[in-house]
Amino acid sequence: MALVVQKFGGSSVKDAEHVMNVADIVTSTYKNGNQVVVVVSAQGDTTDDLIDKAKEINPNASKREMDMLLSSGEQISASLLAMAIEKLGYPVVSLLGWQAGFLTTTTYGNARIKRVNPERIRKELDKKNIVIVTGFQGVNRYDDMTTLGRGGSDTSAVAIAAAMHADLCQIYTDVEGVYTADPRKIPGAKKLDEITYDEMLELATLGAQVLHNRSVEMAKKYHIELEVLSSLTRKPGTIVKEDIKVEKMLINGVAKDDNIARISVIGVPDKPGLAFKIFSKLSAKNINVDIILQSIGRNGTKDISFTVDKDKMDAAVELLNSYIEVIGATGLVTDSNVAKVSIVGAGMESHPGVAADMFEALFSANINIQMIATSEIKISVLIDKQEGARAVQAIHAKFFEMND
Amino acid sequence: MALVVQKFGGSSVKDAEHVMNVADIVTSTYKNGNQVVVVVSAQGDTTDDLIDKAKEINPNASKREMDMLLSSGEQISASLLAMAIEKLGYPVVSLLGWQAGFLTTTTYGNARIKRVNPERIRKELDKKNIVIVTGFQGVNRYDDMTTLGRGGSDTSAVAIAAAMHADLCQIYTDVEGVYTADPRKIPGAKKLDEITYDEMLELATLGAQVLHNRSVEMAKKYHIELEVLSSLTRKPGTIVKEDIKVEKMLINGVAKDDNIARISVIGVPDKPGLAFKIFSKLSAKNINVDIILQSIGRNGTKDISFTVDKDKMDAAVELLNSYIEVIGATGLVTDSNVAKVSIVGAGMESHPGVAADMFEALFSANINIQMIATSEIKISVLIDKQEGARAVQAIHAKFFEMND
Numbered sequence: 060m061a062l063v064v065q066k067f068g069g070s071s072v073k074d075a076e077h078v079m080n081v082a083d084i085v086t087s088t089y090k091n092g093n094q095v096v097v098v099v100s101a102q103g104d105t106t107d108d109l110i111d112k113a114k115e116i117n118p119n120a121s122k123r124e125m126d127m128l129l130s131s132g133e134q135i136s137a138s139l140l141a142m143a144i145e146k147l148g149y150p151v152v153s154l155l156g157w158q159a160g161f162l163t164t165t166t167y168g169n170a171r172i173k174r175v176n177p178e179r180i181r182k183e184l185d186k187k188n189i190v191i192v193t194g195f196q197g198v199n200r201y202d203d204m205t206t207l208g209r210g211g212s213d214t215s216a217v218a219i220a221a222a223m224h225a226d227l228c229q230i231y232t233d234v235e236g237v238y239t240a241d242p243r244k245i246p247g248a249k250k251l252d253e254i255t256y257d258e259m260l261e262l263a264t265l266g267a268q269v270l271h272n273r274s275v276e277m278a279k280k281y282h283i284e285l286e287v288l289s290s291l292t293r294k295p296g297t298i299v300k301e302d303i304k305v306e307k308m309l310i311n312g313v314a315k316d317d318n319i320a321r322i323s324v325i326g327v328p329d330k331p332g333l334a335f336k337i338f339s340k341l342s343a344k345n346i347n348v349d350i351i352l353q354s355i356g357r358n359g360t361k362d363i364s365f366t367v368d369k370d371k372m373d374a375a376v377e378l379l380n381s382y383i384e385v386i387g388a389t390g391l392v393t394d395s396n397v398a399k400v401s402i403v404g405a406g407m408e409s410h411p412g413v414a415a416d417m418f419e420a421l422f423s424a425n426i427n428i429q430m431i432a433t434s435e436i437k438i439s440v441l442i443d444k445q446e447g448a449r450a451v452q453a454i455h456a457k458f459f460e461m462n463d
Numbered sequence: 464m465a466l467v468v469q470k471f472g473g474s475s476v477k478d479a480e481h482v483m484n485v486a487d488i489v490t491s492t493y494k495n496g497n498q499v500v501v502v503v504s505a506q507g508d509t510t511d512d513l514i515d516k517a518k519e520i521n522p523n524a525s526k527r528e529m530d531m532l533l534s535s536g537e538q539i540s541a542s543l544l545a546m547a548i549e550k551l552g553y554p555v556v557s558l559l560g561w562q563a564g565f566l567t568t569t570t571y572g573n574a575r576i577k578r579v580n581p582e583r584i585r586k587e588l589d590k591k592n593i594v595i596v597t598g599f600q601g602v603n604r605y606d607d608m609t610t611l612g613r614g615g616s617d618t619s620a621v622a623i624a625a626a627m628h629a630d631l632c633q634i635y636t637d638v639e640g641v642y643t644a645d646p647r648k649i650p651g652a653k654k655l656d657e658i659t660y661d662e663m664l665e666l667a668t669l670g671a672q673v674l675h676n677r678s679v680e681m682a683k684k685y686h687i688e689l690e691v692l693s694s695l696t697r698k699p700g701t702i703v704k705e706d707i708k709v710e711k712m713l714i715n716g717v718a719k720d721d722n723i724a725r726i727s728v729i730g731v732p733d734k735p736g737l738a739f740k741i742f743s744k745l746s747a748k749n750i751n752v753d754i755i756l757q758s759i760g761r762n763g764t765k766d767i768s769f770t771v772d773k774d775k776m777d778a779a780v781e782l783l784n785s786y787i788e789v790i791g792a793t794g795l796v797t798d799s800n801v802a803k804v805s806i807v808g809a810g811m812e813s814h815p816g817v818a819a820d821m822f823e824a825l826f827s828a829n830i831n832i833q834m835i836a837t838s839e840i841k842i843s844v845l846i847d848k849q850e851g852a853r854a855v856q857a858i859h860a861k862f863f864e865m866n867d
Contacts, residue, residue, distance in 0.1 A: 075519040109539070113546055115479040120546035127557050128542035131535040135513070138532035142517055142524035153531050157561075158606055179606070202562055202583070 061226040062184075063088055066098040066194065066216035070233045071290040072136050073103030081290060082143035084231070085189060089149060094184045096223070098194040098216040099140055101132025122167035123203060126196075130156065130204045133193035133212075141191050152183050153191040156204070160222075161197030161215065163205045170205035171273075172197060172214060175222035192219065213274035221281035228283050230270060231290040236297030237262065237269050240313040240455045244448060247460045251311055253298045258311050259285075261403040261437045275299065310404030310413060313455045315447050317398035319349065320372040321429070323364040324379060326389030333386050334363055337379070344378055346371045350399065350432040350441055360389070364430065366441060369395055397429065398447035401439035402454060414438050420457035426450050465630040466588075467492055470502040470598065470620035474637045475694040476540050477507030485694060486547035488635070489593060493553060498588045500627070502598040502620040503544055505536025526571035527607060530600075534560065534608045537597030537616075545595050556587050557595040560608070564626075565601030565619065567609045574609035575677075576601060576618060579626035596623065617678035625685035632687050634674060635694040640701030641666065641673050644717040644859045648852060651864045655715055657702045662715050665807040665841045679703065714808030714817060717859045719851050721802035723753065724776040725833070727768040728783060730793030737790050738767055741783070748782055750775045754803065754836040754845055764793070768834065770845060773799055801833065802851035805843040806858060818842050824861035830854050 065085060072078050081099075089095045109128050113120050134155060141153040160176030183190045194212025199205050207214055213230055220228035234242065235250055237259065242248040254262075256279035260272055269287055278285050278299065288296025327333055338348055346367055354362040367375050372395060379391055407413040417438055421428060426449065430441035442450055469489060476482050485503075493499045513532050517524050524532075538559060545557040564580030587594045598616025603609050611618055617634055624632035638646065639654055641663065646652040658666075660683035664676055673691055682689050682703065692700025731737055742752055750771055758766040771779050776799060783795055811817040821842055825832060830853065834845035846854055 075516075078520055112479075112539070112543060116482055116543055117546040117550040119550075121549055124542045124545045124549065124557060127545070127559075128539060131538040131542075134535040134538070135516070135532060138528045138535075139516060139520055141528045141531070142521040145525055145528065146521040146523075153528060155531075155608075204559075 060092050060094060062094045062096070062223060064096045064098065064216050064220040064223075064225045064228040065231060066212055066229065067100065067231045067290060068212065068233070069100040069103050069105070071231050072099060072140060077290075078136075078139050078143045081140060081231075082147055084290060084293065086144060086147050086149045089189050095189050096180060096184070096219055096225070097140065097189065097191045098212055098219065099133060099136050099191060100194050100212040101129075102136045102139075105132040105135065126167045126204050126206045129206050130193070130196040133195055137191045137193045144189055144191075149189055150187055151189040151191060153193075154179060154183070155193050156196035156215075157198035159192040159219070161218070163197035163199050163207070165199040165201065165205070167203075167205055169208040170197060170199065172207065172218045175218045177219065177222045180219070180223065211271065211273075213271040214277060217274045217277045217281075217283055217285070220283045221277060225283065227286060228278065229286045229288060231288060232269065233289060233291065234269065234287075235289040235292055235294055236287050237299070237312070239311065239459050240451055241315075245313075245452060245455050247455060249459060251297045253300065254311055255405050256299060256301060257436055258403050258405055259299045261401070261434075262312050262314055270299070310402045310407055310458050312403050313400065313451050313458070314403065315398055315400050315451050317444050317447050318369045319366045319397060319399055320369045320393060320395035321364060321366050321397050321441065322372065322375055322379070323362055323392040324383060324388050325362050325392060326360045327363055328387045329359050329361055336386065337363065337382070340378060340382060341367075341375060344374060346375050346378075350430045350439060352430045366397070366399065366430070396444045397441050398444045398450070399439050399441055400447060400450045400454065401437055402458070403437050405436050407436060407438070416457055417454055420453045421450060424449055424453040426453070464496050464498060466498045466500070466627060468500045468502065468620050468624040468627075468629045468632040469635060470616055470633065471504065471635045471694060472616065472637070473504040473507050473509070475635050476503060476544060482540075482543050482547045485544060485635075486551055488694060488697065490548060490551050490553045493593050499593050500584060500588070500623055500629070501544065501593065501595045502616055502623060503537060503540050503595060504598050504616040505533075506540045506543075509536040509539065530571045530608050530610045533610050534597070534600040537599055541595045541597045548593055548595075553593055554591055555593040555595060557597075558583060558587070559597050560600035560619075561602035563596040563623070565622070567601035567603050567611070569603040569605065569609070571607075571609055573612040574601060574603065576611065576622045579622050581623065581626045584623070584627065615675065615677075617675040618681060621678045621681045621685075621687055621689070624687045625681060629687065631690060632682065633690045633692060635692060636673065637693065637695065638673065638691075639693045639696055639698055640691050641703070641716065643715065643863050644855055645719070649717075649856060649859050651859060653863060655701045657704065658715055659809050660703060660705060661840055662807050662809055663703045665805070665838075666716050666718055674703070714806045714811055714862050716807050717804065717855050717862070718807065719802055719804050719855050721848050721851050722773050723770045723801060723803055724773045724797060724799035725768055725770050725801050725845065726776065726779055726783070727766055727796040728787060728792050729766050729796060730764040731767055732791045733763050733765050740790065741767060741786070744782060744786060745771075745779060748778060750779050750782075754834045754843060756834045770801070770803065770834070800848045801845050802848045802854070803843050803845055804851060804854045804858065805841055806862070807841050809840050811840060811842070820861055821858055824857045825854060828853055828857040830857070
């Protein structure tokens with residue numbers, strides 16, 4: 060008898076028919092002799108509908124009250140799923156975040172799970188119940204409702220799996236697993252059978268958002284084996300774990316992120332410590348910097364370029380505008396017409412030719428590279444936004460399609 | 464500084480505009496130096512919409528899961544009202560039933576409040592917050608969500624008022640108070656300034672459902688002064704209390720209930736104890752019997768007639784059909800084409816002419832009386848359903864309109 064945690068996203072429970080489908084998956088797992096804990100998100104557009112209701116009344120509502128409002132979404136989907144399972148004749152109980160022992164930090168709207176006390180869940184499993192738990196939510200030390208932020212239901216599922224030492228944590232979604240590229244855009248994209256936590260983390264931060272990255276970090280920390288799979292086709296999905304036994308693939312995927320902007324600080328005096336000061340200013344305002352390029356100093360000055368999330372660009376510019384005089388730089392240039400295209404794979408560590416292959420693919424497609432960043436298992440390039448889709452196609456063809 | 468509990472029903476918060484109106488009432492009360500605890504129902508048709516969602520999936524869902532589902536309705540309205548009050552610039556916090564200390568029995572779908580622990584509410588009031596509490600819900604000793612049954616938000620409000628020794632409990636609704644008859648049907652209907660708990664209870668059980676009767680019973684028990692008033696016109700409403708200081712009105716209202724049916728057991732042998740046996744059988748099945756008429760024995764048999772709620776008629780007939788042979792009766796006759804019209808007033812105790820006036824009004828209107836029941840402060844007659852509206856008009860004119 061195994062303990063399986065199954066998480067279903069909003070699109071998997073969007074209406075009565077989908078809820079019945081999920082009930083069928085859950086009860087099949089239960090029938091096979093497993094203990095099942097199910098984590099469920101709010102139905103389809105419920106969360107957006109609730110946000111609209113709030114905005115109509117008060118666009119600047121407190122985050123505490125927003126959490127109170129939004130946490131009703133999972134309450135509805137969890138109880139409906141329980142009713143569907145009752146209809147199929149299986150014992151079931153639905154639990155809210157606070158009932159399921161989810162203790163979080165006090166940061167409304169973006170709380171982190173501090174601890175899961177699975178006592179109540181365990182008691183219900185001992186009574187042979189299937190247990191449905193509302194994802195995305197918990198309770199803080201003031202006994203107030205909190206939400207984990209968008210995508211937090213993945214984290215809820217992994218947290219339960221960790222607290223209960225589950226044998227498997229299945230993340231059901233509307234794609235069949237993790238692909239070498241976005242399958243809706245690259246017809247040749249292939250589903251991966253296995254991927255490591257680190258590769259998955261790189262893919263998640265690169266805009267191939269199959270899993271919320273907090274959930275992958277937590278799975279890595281507590282050694283929880285994840286499976287990403289589709290609630291509709293029910294085929295085996297992609298297993299995410301520490302080490303994959305098959306020979307490491309050279310690269311595991313190509314991802315594109317065009318939700319970024321490039322900022323260049325021009326004419327920075329060539330003195331030590333100025334770059335550090337710029338980035339610590341940004342960091343203090345919670346603005347994360349990604350690819351960084353520093354030009355070679357000339358005439359005693361240099362240019363420092365970096366990328367930030369597009370929605371942080373205005374804040375970064377405002378901050379830097381008041382600071383460039385202090386450090387003696389001459390100006391700021393911004394460009395939000397850029398895309399970051401990256402390849403990820405644990406295998407590239409031992410294959411120095413990977414970067415060259417990637418650049419060659421882009422060169423052959425006549426795509427200009429603006430900036431480059433590399434890590435042990437990732438290479439990212441910044442290019443013109445209009446070239447993004449072509450770049451992904453070219454790189455994907457180079458690494459996956461010609462090797463067939 | 465007074466402590467005021469204000470309860471707003473679903474129609475008072477049905478959309479953003481109505482929510483803002485309620486926020487205005489609440490903050491006006493707060494501005495006048497009062498501590499304010501607000502109890503709110505689910506918005507407009509939310510509860511019915513949620514029930515529809517459930518029925519689509521499972522028409523026989525457990526009551527536990529229904530309570531889990533339905534309690535989300537007040538969570539939404541409470542947080543939206545809090546956001547509206549934030550918009551007006553006042554400190555506010557919304558609390559769910561369990562956060563507000565509502566402990567109930569375990570009867571899902573129709574729980575009763577066992578205890579209110581107002582510690583958290585008090586703490587929030589001490590912080591100068593306006594406190595919004597979800598009505599209609601609580602938590603039982605298993606830490607499960609429960610609902611109090613329809614109309615239970617009135618009871619939630621009175622329970623808080625009792626637990627906190629509030630100075631006043633205002634029940635805001637879509638009528639301006641308690642009337643001498645249904646103002647939508649009787650143009651001459653008058654609003655009462657004051658009414659006693661007992662009169663209100665009789666009116667509530669008679670179908671003039673301005674207040675849920677559990678809430679009136681609780682208000683009577685704990686001496687909580689209630690005010691029924693409109694959230695739209697904001698005029699002074701009707702005060703419900705123990706003793707009214709003004710001279711007691713002869714009668715306080717006319718009410719009609721046509722959600723009943725008459726059942727007659729024909730040819731019951733004229734032996735002692737048989738009537739008792741019939742009613743104890745019905746009582747054991749939770750079927751409440753109202754007006755009872757027993758014909759005078761003739762030829763050694765008698766007929767026993769009584770009324771039941773219309774939705775209990777089939778159950779009563781099924782039960783009695785299997786029982787009439789046992790007691791030697793000859794048959795059953797049912798009639799659901801009846802209405803009960805009643806007058807209520809603490810003054811009638813000392814005025815024996817009231818019944819005669821009522822019967823005279825009906826006689827003048829040529830309306831036949833089938834059955835009569837009286838108590839210290841109530842007289843009810845059973846008449847043909849088609850005559851119901853005319854009967855109310857005739858009685859209302861007799862007691863109220865001609866006395867002007």
